[in-house]
Amino acid sequence: MGVLSAALAVACRAALALAGVALVAMVVIVGWAVFGRFVLNDTPAWAEQVAMLLLGWVILGAAAAGVREGTHMGFDSLRGAMPAPLAKVCALLSDLVIAAFGFGMVWFGAELAAGVWDATLPTTGLPSGVEYLPIVLGGALITLFGLERLAAGLRGAPAPGQSETLLVSDA
Numbered sequence: 001m002g003v004l005s006a007a008l009a010v011a012c013r014a015a016l017a018l019a020g021v022a023l024v025a026m027v028v029i030v031g032w033a034v035f036g037r038f039v040l041n042d043t044p045a046w047a048e049q050v051a052m053l054l055l056g057w058v059i060l061g062a063a064a065a066g067v068r069e070g071t072h073m074g075f076d077s078l079r080g081a082m083p084a085p086l087a088k089v090c091a092l093l094s095d096l097v098i099a100a101f102g103f104g105m106v107w108f109g110a111e112l113a114a115g116v117w118d119a120t121l122p123t124t125g126l127p128s129g130v131e132y133l134p135i136v137l138g139g140a141l142i143t144l145f146g147l148e149r150l151a152a153g154l155r156g157a158p159a160p161g162q163s164e165t166l167l168v169s170d171a
Helices: 003-040 047-069 076-081 084-116 128-155
Strands: none
Touching: 003 047, 003 128, 047 128, 076 084, 084 128
């Protein structure tokens, strides 16, 4: 594993850790909001908005990690039925499309964030652009992880995550 691959492995673990922390925080905040609403009869105004912000970090952090580890959605059964050379071309094409999609997330997510940055979220006082930061960061990671998988495929090396202990498993 090269230096770049090791750095991307650390980024993958960090993205998944951030997603996990955001998920726990979201559960605590929603739990507090429910408790406040039904027990205290006083729901914190910021709870729903913060939970929605955290949801973006949960989804995109985990999605980026899924791209690196190859646990994202795909048509593996179709590829498995193809002859090996065609399956390899499809895998490379898939990684290229994933990287391009991630780049689009960065590009258009940054445009969205910049376009609404001057507005303020009413319950938190944060700039509205923070709603789109998970798209930008998640897209950057998806792009990098997709390119890493593409480079490994072109070299004939195992895809990242296949030679490591998976962070996410269906076992």
